[in-house]
Amino acid sequence: MKKAKVDPFIFWTSIFAIVIVTVLLVINRSTAEPYLDNLMSSITFKMDWAFQFLTFGLFIILVWLAFSRYGNIKLGEGKPEFSTFSWGTMLFTAGMGTSIMYWSMIEPITYFSGPPFGVEAEGKEAAEWALTYGLFHWGISAWSLYAFPAVVIAYTYFVKKRPSLKMSVALSGALGKYADGWIGKLVDILVIWSLVGGLGTSLGLGVPMVSAVVASILGIEQTLTLDAIIVICITIIYSASAFIGLHKGIRRLSDINVYLALALAIFVFIAGPTLFILTYFTNSFGMMIQNFAMMSFYTDPIAQSGFPQGWTVFYWAWFAATAPFMGLFVARISRGRTIRQLIVHMLLWGSIGGWIYFGVFGGYSMNLQLQDILPLNEILNTSGGPATVVEILNTLPLSAIVLPFFVILALIFLSTSMDSATYILSAIATKELKEGQEPARWHRMVWGSILAIISISLLLVGGLRVVQTSAVVVSVPIYIFYLLLIVSLLKWLKQDFPKQQ
Secondary structure, X not given: OOOOOEOHHXXXXXXXXXXXXXXXXXXXXXXXXXXXXXXXXXXXXXXXXXXXXXXXXXXXXXXXXXXXXXXXXXXXXXXXXXXXXXXXXXXXXXXXXXXXXXXXXHHHHHHHHOOOOOOOOOOHHHHHHHHHHHHHHOOHHHHHHHHHHHHHHHHHHHHOOOOXXXXXXXXXXXXXXXXXXXXXXXXXXXXXXXXXXXXXXXXHHHHHHHHHHHHXXXXXXXXXXXXXXXXXXHHHHHHHHHHHOXXXXXXXXXXXXXXXXXXXXXXXXXXXOHHHHHHHHHHHHHHHHHOHHHHXXXXXXXXXXXXXXXXXXXXXXXXXXXXXXXXXXXHHOOOOEEHHHHHHHHHHHHHHHHHHHHHHHHHHHHHHHHOOOOOHHHHHHHHOHHHHHHHHHHOOOOHHHHHHHHHHHXXXXXXXXXXXXXXXXXXXXXXXXXXXXXXXXXXXXXXHHHHHHHHHHHHHHOOXXXXXXXHHHOHHHHHHHHHHHHHHHHHHHHHHOOOOO
């Protein structure tokens, strides 16, 4: 089989754009940061209704697709390329990363002190909503935003036989000839930027958290040098994984990741207040199901607390910004599956994984707060999230073992997100990628190096946050992509599978 050739225009233009935009954002971050923050607030407040209708609408479309006659459409020939377990582990680890480790402990505490619906802060009702909203934000709605692009891209790749893992190709049903012109190129470059910025968000949360835990283990101060060393360690792991390839590298790393993640969750569940975790999760899960529609459309236009905009709408925008990457990656690993299998497994694997972590770690953290074992609210407000994570982990039995284990798991979680991303960045900048082909190894290594250099540079100069915010702002054009994806898929389904007379 011929080697996959690089698309020189997308490759060089993307690299040039990333370097120039990053440098400009960092140099002008004192003015760029407040501007982008205001722009982000404007998006979440003015487009709250749009993101909420989109997210709920995608969930309805996915359910319809899964259980309609179209659910039987097979994506590619032959048996599935990966076992169901490995397929599921890659779905989960690519989509969640260390974000789930961090927010499963921090988010319920934050909601407890700043609850929705005008509920009294730090009261009994606030405690009930604290975990409920975490389960909601990291559940089916979030994975609906990921799953729909995956379905359309997989359909384009395996059914339409368009040998290219690019968003522009998936939009061709709506864009027509324009998908092959400068508009299509612009779409792909924008997707690359959203992916780089989305990874910046993962690193921005994960690296300081890992650094704080390492500093606690070694009894040293958390410094930028330590942050940079951690990024280098992650780079070595994910570069090796991406170099080895999809089957031997990314798949195996994802499998290890899930085994370790489950082991840690089981340990905390058994060592912690097991009965409280079970009853608290059950109660919160019931509240989420009962209030799912209300939370999906909550905009708080009268009291204007800003809660849904600051949390729900921000999350939907963030997930939307990184969804093209997930769609491209999941499409690549889903050969041999049906549309029904793809939808059901994405929604269930992703949601259940998130619910387990929030149920266990959120329940454990809230128990520390509610039983006055540890004043997590105060620690969070005075010392920040990473320090709070360290304090929570130090309350566990065998913390001398738990903390290093947590560091290893976090490093692997970050690495699985990064190696998947490196693979897709190189795939987007490749002209054609037929079934069985992979992007050139040197190409994957180039993107791995670029991500590492940008990450370390941004950490050292303090410009990571401004790049994160700019990436979420990209969710506005991505919103338009969603609408075009819907048009493309419905058009193709009608053409390719007309109702029999």
